[in-house]
Amino acid sequence: PGQQAAHDPAKKTVVVLGSGWAATSLLKKLDTEYFNVVVISPHNYFLFTPLLPSVSVGTLEPRSIIQPTRYITRHKKRRVEVYEGEARSVDVKNKTVTFVDNSDIKGAVSATTIPYDYLVYAVGAENQTFGIPGVREHSCFLKELPDAEKLRTRLMDCVETAAFKGQEDAEIDRLMHIMVVGGGPTGVEFAGELHDFLVDDLQSWYPELANRLKISLIEALPNVLPVFSKQLIQYTESTFKANKIDILTRTMVKEVKEKTVVVQDESKQLKEIPYGMLVWAAGNTSRQITRDLMAQLPDVQNQRRGLLVDEYLRLLGGDGVFALGDCTATSYAPTAQVASQQGAYIARALEQMAKKEQLEKTLHSLRASSNSKPEEIEAVVKQINKVSKIKPFHYSHQGSLAYIGSEKAVADLPFFNGNLATGGVATFLFWRSAYISNLLSARNRFLVLNDWMKVKLFGRDVSRE
Ligand code: FAD
Ligand code: NAD
DSSP states (O other), X not given: XXXXXSOOTTSEEEEEEOOSHHHHHHHHHOOTTSEEEEXXXXXXXXXXXXXXXXXXXXXXXXXXXXXXXXXXXXXXXXXXXXXXXXXXXXXXXXXXXXXXXXXXXOOSOOEEEEEOSEEEEOOOOEEOOTTOTTXXXXXXXXXSHHHHHHHHHHHHHHHHHHXXXXXXXXXXXXXXXXXXXXXXXXXXXXXXXXXXXXXXXXXXXXHHHHTTOEEEEEOSSSSSOTTSOHHHHHHHHHHHHHTTEEEXXXXXXXXXXXXXXXXXXXXSOEEEEEOSEEEEOXXXXXXXXXXXXXXXXXXXXXXXXXXXXOTTOBBTTOTTEEEOGGGBOSSSOXXXXXXXXXXXXXXXXXXXXXXXXXXXXXXXXXXXXXXXXXXXXXXXXXXXXXXXXXXXXXXXXXXXXXXXXXXXXEEEEOOTTSXXXXXXXXXXXXXXXXXXXXXXXXXXXXXXXXXXXXXXHHOOOOOOO
């Protein structure tokens, strides 16, 4: 309501690809007064990824941690065009984006190409499988909302199948063996949540099966959570040990079969381990559209890890393109913290660029007019100099937090120029309050608090949808 018409031919067009951390942070900050803004994403919502592991075991409901992108854009000064679509290609030479409607229901038009003046490229990354056979076919992932919903359903399917009348012992053990591959924060948080589900719910609803549930965490490196401090790694490993989560470090997955996984241990021995559900959390790789974009710029884009940008987040070789978040290869970790700070930075940079352009136009007409006073011209020149000074992107690290189960969390917090490494129940309460205060809207806060209370009072819902 009250928003002006979307497209103004006198203004430049910013096309934003994605509705994740980087894109959403940009949209929140961007002053739409200066630009026509178009957002394209296959999901018409923002997903609060830090709480995604909680959805996979039913601690939180899926809709509690998402927010429609239109909730943000509707408050903007000028109307923002939001399209649910998947960008298929970017033409950096002609400055266009082609996108398609990849949802089930399609209209007469389901593909189109639009021009941009500036492109904010924030499509994130996809799951890294290293081409290991069987991973795509037989694993579950934990990256997007449908992944967590599928995990929850599969988990209950394993439990119910294990409870099926006459099920044999060895088969029960297989079905109740949940393997998590990847000891990064995603794998660790999922294993922790799964342990809570076992203790809080499985023991009351399936007492005959609860002690058969086995959780194994496989990690190729010598320890889990490599980015955390040594003390917190030890704390996590001892908490997992107490919670009977088996950690297999220095162990590489070589192949995933339908019911077993082939691993290679430290002594290069191959072992085949039966499992009921396997969760693949082995990190990120570039999306196809990103690889295609790199292929257009082979001289400058030669990093498989992601897009190369300069210190102002400008895509190397791409005029008018800014790349941010997980799709880039920088010295920063692929985290929500980095992506959201980059989004806010680009919003400010774009605003400065637009202001500069406006001032240059004013200067041009002042210089062309015989009535202009020199002080007037000088004042405008000063303003131009001011807005021309765009500083390089600077990341400010607020700390790392991870939930490890049984109401414990670990936190590496950069305080007073030193580091505070903390673990335990107080850290867990801090983890909860940090996430609650970070959740985008009052509506999300309400829903998450409500879910936490519901689980405390009634336990998790074990129905299989
Ligand atoms: P994303 O947030 O992934 O957003 C990418 C967007 O692009 C999505 O909206 C997607 O739908 C869209 N998209 C995809 N393909 C296309 C296309 N072809 N065209 C247009 N749009 C497209 N980080 C932290 O700092 N703290 C945490 O606690 C934390 N917890 C996490 C927990 C989990 C389970 C996971 C998976 C990640 C977690 N992360 C955390 C990492 C964090 O989520 C990512 O670093 C962050 O999402 C990166 O932001 P992004 O905007 O680059 O990508
Ligand atoms: P990651 O890249 O951090 O960890 C993946 C792990 O899988 C690595 O330790 C790797 O050694 C291991 N691995 C890879 N292939 C393997 C194989 N074949 N066999 C055994 N192990 C294998 O991935 P992630 O945990 O998904 O995290 C991705 C990004 O998101 C990171 O930057 C992380 O910091 C961020 N994140 C942060 C949080 C948090 O702060 N709470 C939570 C989740 C994710």
